[in-house]
Amino acid sequence: MNDYSIKELSEMGAFECSFEVEVTEQMQKAFAEISGDQNPLHISLEFAKSKGFEEPLVFGMLTASFYSRLVGVYMPGLHSLFHELKASFIKPVYVGDKLTVSGRLEEVQAEYCRVVVKAAIHNQRGEKVSKATITAGVTR
Amino acid sequence: MNDYSIKELSEMGAFECSFEVEVTEQMQKAFAEISGDQNPLHISLEFAKSKGFEEPLVFGMLTASFYSRLVGVYMPGLHSLFHELKASFIKPVYVGDKLTVSGRLEEVQAEYCRVVVKAAIHNQRGEKVSKATITAGVTR
Numbered sequence: 694m695n696d697y698s699i700k701e702l703s704e705m706g707a708f709e710c711s712f713e714v715e716v717t718e719q720m721q722k723a724f725a726e727i728s729g730d731q732n733p734l735h736i737s738l739e740f741a742k743s744k745g746f747e748e749p750l751v752f753g754m755l756t757a758s759f760y761s762r763l764v765g766v767y768m769p770g771l772h773s774l775f776h777e778l779k780a781s782f783i784k785p786v787y788v789g790d791k792l793t794v795s796g797r798l799e800e801v802q803a804e805y806c807r808v809v810v811k812a813a814i815h816n817q818r819g820e821k822v823s824k825a826t827i828t829a830g831v832t833r
Numbered sequence: 834m835n836d837y838s839i840k841e842l843s844e845m846g847a848f849e850c851s852f853e854v855e856v857t858e859q860m861q862k863a864f865a866e867i868s869g870d871q872n873p874l875h876i877s878l879e880f881a882k883s884k885g886f887e888e889p890l891v892f893g894m895l896t897a898s899f900y901s902r903l904v905g906v907y908m909p910g911l912h913s914l915f916h917e918l919k920a921s922f923i924k925p926v927y928v929g930d931k932l933t934v935s936g937r938l939e940e941v942q943a944e945y946c947r948v949v950v951k952a953a954i955h956n957q958r959g960e961k962v963s964k965a966t967i968t969a970g971v972t973r
Contacts, residue, residue, distance in 0.1 A: 694871070714869060723863045728898035729854060731834070732905035732913065744914075744972050753915035754894075754901040758868035761894040765872035773872065774884075775893035779919040832884050 695770030699831040702769055703803040710767045711795035714759055716751050718788050724755040751786040756823050759794045760812055764829045768796045768810050774830035776807060784822045791817040799826075806831050835910030839971040842909055843943040850907045851935035854899055856891050858928050864895040891926040896963050899934045900952055904969045908936045908950050914970035916947060924962045931957040939966075946971050 697705070725731060733740040734750055741749045757780050764773050786792070793815045800809035807830045814823040837845070865871060873880040874890055881889045897920050904913050926932070933955045940949035947970045954963040 712869075720867045723867055724898065727860045727863055727867075727895065728901045729852075730898075730902040730905040732911065734905070734914070752901055754898050754918070755867065757897070757918070758864065758870075758894050761868045761892055762870040765870040765874070771872065774874070775922055777919075777921045778894070778897070779917075781917045782915055 694766050695768065696772060697769045697831070698772065698833045699801070699803055699806050702798065702808060702831060703801045705798075708768065708798040709795065711793055712762070712767070713791060713793050715791045716755070716786060716788055720755060721749075721751060721788055724752050724758070728752070728754065746785055748787045751788060751790070753782040753823070756782065756786050756792070756814060757825070759792065759814065760825050760827055763794055763796045763812055764810065764827055768798060769808055769829065769831050772831050772833040774832055775827070776830055777828040778825055780823060780825035782823050784816070784820050786816065786822050792822070834906050835908065836912060837909045837971070838912065838973045839941070839943055839946050842938065842948055842971060843941045845938075848908065848938040849935065851933055852902070852907070853931060853933050855931045856895070856926060856928055860895060861889075861891060861928055864892050864898070868892070868894065886925055888927045891928060891930070893920075893922040893963070896922065896926050896932070896954060897965070899932065899954065900965050900967055903934055903936045903952055904950065904967055908938060909948055909969060909971050912971050912973040914972055915967070916970055917968040918965055920963060920965040922963050924956070924960050926956065926962050932962070
């Protein structure tokens with residue numbers, strides 16, 4: 694886990710990082726349970742097909758949960774406090790997709806002890822499935 | 834589950850709804866598992882206290898998962914497709930907090946088959962812990 698301070702971040706210049714994650718059936722079920730979102734688009738093959746998709750869609754907000762890991766583990770890591778997120782969902786994500794979550798340190802607002810991270814998620818075919826701008830506090 | 838069509842939404846005028854949910858330890862653990870966010874701010878009492886919080890913080894993105902339910906079950910419900918979210922986390926949420934998630938239909942863009950929902954989450958003391966603007970497609 695990275696543990697950058699706001700001072701280190703403000704002196705570090707370009708900073709990018711990424712990690713990979715495979716979306717599993719178990720994640721999808723656990724997310725439905727947590728969120729209480731029982732929309733059949735994420736559960737029923739028949740319903741998903743009736744809406745023009747190949748398979749049930751992974752919840753957008755499950756995909757977005759990986760932004761929490763990006764900020765909390767990598768950028769800035771240990772001393773982060775999630776403030777704000779703007780996320781778009783651009784292409785369908787299906788169970789079994791292998792996603793690459795990447796972030797770039799866009800701005801360090803040292804006086805406000807916060808950073809702005811530009812993030813994106815691509816699937817195994819290199820298609821961008823989501824993008825986000827995240828503001829996080831840095832508490833050290 | 835609501836199943837409004839874009840036509841019904843565009844004719845309905847004011848539309849608000851809300852639901853309640855209690856955040857449990859199990860949700861918190863399942864979310865850490867799904868997201869891979871192992872930041873101790875959400876796990877360790879000692880670390881959370883060192884950062885000035887009473888207890889480990891509920892993940893912001895776990896709180897935001899309830900926006901998925903708001904859109905997928907209530908507003909617009911069955912025929913929704915999550916497009917975009919802008920969410921802020923304003924006050925700490927702790928395990929055991931009883932949250933009220935509320936939404937107001939802000940805009941119906943009938944030609945684009947999408948709606949804009951203004952949403953907020955309050956805790957049991959009436960404090961606003963998060964707010965969001967959500968854009969969702971309506972597929973019927």
